[in-house]
Amino acid sequence: MSGPILAIENLSVTFTGGAKPVRAVNGVDLHVDRGETVALLGESGSGKSVTLRSILRLHDAKKTRIDGRILVDDVDVVSLQGQALSDFRGKHVSMIFQEPMLALDPVYTVGQQIIEAIRRHELVSAKEAHGRALALFERVRIPSPERRLEAYPHEMSGGMRQRAMIALALSCSPRILLADEPTTALDATVQVQILLLLRELQQDLGLSMIFVTHDIGVGVEVADRIAVMYAGRIVEIGPVRDVIRAPRHPYTVALLSTRANGGRLTGRRLPVISGNPPNLAELPPGCAFAPRCSKAIDICRVSAPQSQALSAQHSAACHRATE
Amino acid sequence: MMTSPAASTVPALLEVDDLVKHFPIKAGLFGKPSAVVKAVDGVTFQVAAGETLGIVGESGCGKSTTARLLMHLITPTSGALRYMGAPVGTMAMPLKAFRRQVQMVFQDSYASLNPRLTIEDSIAFGPKVHGVSTSDSIGRARRLLDRVGLDPIRFAGRYPHELSGGQRQRVNIARALALEPSVLILDEAVSALDKSVEAQVLNLLLDLKDEFGLTYLFISHDLEVVRFMSSRVLVMYLGKVAEVGPTESLYNSSAHPYTTALLGSMLSMDPDHRRTAAPLAGDPPNPINPPSGCRFHTRCDFSAALCSTREPGLTAVTALHSAACHMADPASGHPGKSSATAAKRVVST
Numbered sequence: 001m002s003g004p005i006l007a008i009e010n011l012s013v014t015f016t017g018g019a020k021p022v023r024a025v026n027g028v029d030l031h032v033d034r035g036e037t038v039a040l041l042g043e044s045g046s047g048k049s050v051t052l053r054s055i056l057r058l059h060d061a062k063k064t065r066i067d068g069r070i071l072v073d074d075v076d077v078v079s080l081q082g083q084a085l086s087d088f089r090g091k092h093v094s095m096i097f098q099e100p101m102l103a104l105d106p107v108y109t110v111g112q113q114i115i116e117a118i119r120r121h122e123l124v125s126a127k128e129a130h131g132r133a134l135a136l137f138e139r140v141r142i143p144s145p146e147r148r149l150e151a152y153p154h155e156m157s158g159g160m161r162q163r164a165m166i167a168l169a170l171s172c173s174p175r176i177l178l179a180d181e182p183t184t185a186l187d188a189t190v191q192v193q194i195l196l197l198l199r200e201l202q203q204d205l206g207l208s209m210i211f212v213t214h215d216i217g218v219g220v221e222v223a224d225r226i227a228v229m230y231a232g233r234i235v236e237i238g239p240v241r242d243v244i245r246a247p248r249h250p251y252t253v254a255l256l257s258t259r260a261n262g263g264r265l266t267g268r269r270l271p272v273i274s275g276n277p278p279n280l281a282e283l284p285p286g287c288a289f290a291p292r293c294s295k296a297i298d299i300c301r302v303s304a305p306q307s308q309a310l311s312a313q314h315s316a317a318c319h320r321a322t323e
Numbered sequence: 324m325m326t327s328p329a330a331s332t333v334p335a336l337l338e339v340d341d342l343v344k345h346f347p348i349k350a351g352l353f354g355k356p357s358a359v360v361k362a363v364d365g366v367t368f369q370v371a372a373g374e375t376l377g378i379v380g381e382s383g384c385g386k387s388t389t390a391r392l393l394m395h396l397i398t399p400t401s402g403a404l405r406y407m408g409a410p411v412g413t414m415a416m417p418l419k420a421f422r423r424q425v426q427m428v429f430q431d432s433y434a435s436l437n438p439r440l441t442i443e444d445s446i447a448f449g450p451k452v453h454g455v456s457t458s459d460s461i462g463r464a465r466r467l468l469d470r471v472g473l474d475p476i477r478f479a480g481r482y483p484h485e486l487s488g489g490q491r492q493r494v495n496i497a498r499a500l501a502l503e504p505s506v507l508i509l510d511e512a513v514s515a516l517d518k519s520v521e522a523q524v525l526n527l528l529l530d531l532k533d534e535f536g537l538t539y540l541f542i543s544h545d546l547e548v549v550r551f552m553s554s555r556v557l558v559m560y561l562g563k564v565a566e567v568g569p570t571e572s573l574y575n576s577s578a579h580p581y582t583t584a585l586l587g588s589m590l591s592m593d594p595d596h597r598r599t600a601a602p603l604a605g606d607p608p609n610p611i612n613p614p615s616g617c618r619f620h621t622r623c624d625f626s627a628a629l630c631s632t633r634e635p636g637l638t639a640v641t642a643l644h645s646a647a648c649h650m651a652d653p654a655s656g657h658p659g660k661s662s663a664t665a666a667k668r669v670v671s672t
Contacts, residue, residue, distance in 0.1 A: 217589075217590030217592050221597055255518060273522075
C-alpha cells in the first residue's frame, strides 16, 4: 500500500442549473499522501469548497457536471452510484463543516446521531455503538461526555458542537477527513483549541486531511502542504514553508502581503490586489488572474499557464514563475 | 496624532457612562421573564475626536450590543451617553441630531441595503429624511459613490444584488457618510470580505478618515485588523471592559490575563513555531449566568480566592492604560502571578 491515498486528476466541476454554466473548478490535480494534511487556500469563489465537496459527491447530480477522476484507494468516486456511494461516505472519507448547527440534526441528540452513523456502516449492537460514541467524546475532550451524549445540538456551545461534529465524522474510523473551514465561525480562543485537536487527532490516527480555509494562518497551523486556489485552479502548491516564505505565483505573493500585519504597518496603507475575483460564468481566456496581476504580459491574456515545477514539491501555474 | 481623553480637559467627543443592557428571556405561559442576559453590564469609556477606538472580544462579549446602544437602535437598561458633553436624547442633543453625527456600517453588506432601492437612492435617502432637497441628495450620493471608488455612471442605477460584497460595503460606507457625520461605528464592517478586498476597504477607511476628519469606533474580532486600524483598543469580556489602552501598549504589554490569552490565540504564521498549547480551555461562559466576582476567573490561570467573590474595577496601569484585574491593583490583596495558582493550569486543547 504505497502511493497517494487520494488522487484528483484533472477535475472540472460545472454547475449547469443557472442561465449560464458556472465553471467552479477548472482542471484540478491534487494528490494527498497517507497521513498528510493539505490545506486548500483561497477566497470565496476560488473553488476550494467545491473541490472538497466533489470528493464526497455532495453536489446535486442533476445540476452538476463532474469531469476527471477522483481516486480514493484506487476507487473512482466519480463513478460510484447509489448504495456504493452511501457506503463510501463516512466510512472511507468523512467531512466536517463550518457550521455544526447545520450539519447536525436538531431533533436527535448528538449521541443518537453518532450511534446511527456507526450502525449504518458496521454490524454492532446499540450498546457497543454507545460505548464507542462515549470513547469518541472523551477523545475529542468533551467534558462530562456521558451527559453530553444526551444533549441536543442547540444545548451545546459553538466549540463543543464543533467537537461533537468531529466525533461524528470520526465515528466510522475514516482514513480521510475533509474539513471545510471548521474554525471560521469560532472565536479566536476556541479556534486554537480546535486546530490543535485536529492536528493531534490527525497525527494519532494517521488520518489524511484536506483542510479548506481562507485564512493563511490556519493553513500554516495545520498543514504539511498548501495549495492556493484561484478561479477554480490550483495556482501554487508546495510545502508550507516554501509557499509562505518563497511564494512564486503573483496571486500568492499579493495575498500574503495584503494581510494587516498589525503594528508593522500601522498608519500606512496596505498593499492591495486591485479589482475583484472573476465571474466564473465568464472566465477570461488565458490566466484568470491576469486582469488583476501586476506582472501580466501578453501571453498571460491568451494562454492559460500550465503548472511549472520549481522544486521537487513546489510548483506554480504562472508563465513567469521560473523567471 | 492621537488625542488622549485623560490628558485633555476638553470633553471627549463621545462619553459612555456605566452603560447597561439586560435582555429578559421570556418563558412560561404568561411570558414572565425567567432569566436575564447581561449583554452589557456597566461599560464606561470615552472616544476622543479624531481617534480610532478598536473594540475587541469574543462572541457574546457585548461589543455589538454596545454599538447598537450607542446608536440608540436599542434602548439601554441604564447608563448615560453624552455627545460633546450633551446628554443624548435630551433637548440639548435630540436623537435625530445625534444620529446625523454618528453613523454605522454593519457586517452584512446585503442585509443593510434596501433591495428595492438603487444604490444611489439608498445613499440619498438619509439626507432627504434630514431635509436636503432631492437633487442635492442625489448629487451628494454621486460624489460619495465616486469617492468610495464606484464610478457613478456605471453604478448609480444598480441594485444591491448586482454588486459584489466589497462593492456593497463601499456603498454602505458612502451611505453612512451621506449625512456628513463625525463618528463612524464600524461593526465588523470588513469581517465578511475576502482578504484581498478587505485590504482595499481598510485603505479606503483610512483615506476617508483623513479626508473628512472622522472618528472611528472599529469593532472586530480580528486582532490583526484592529491593531492596524486603531489608536486605542478596548477589550471586552462578558459585558464588561477587561482592558483599555493605547494599541501598542496593550498589544505589547497586556495587563489583563484575558487580553494576554486573546493575543496568545492569534495564529503564528510561522511554520516553525506553530502553536503548541491553547491559552484558554473551553468556551466563554454564558452571559445569562456570568461567573461571580471577576467574570474571567473561571478560565483564568491566575485566579485567587478573592477573584470569585470581588469584582475588580478598572485600575490604571499607566496614565492611559487600565485593566480590570486584581493583579493590576497592588492593594487588592491578590497574591500575584508568581503564586501557586498558576501551577494548577492544565494544558488542554
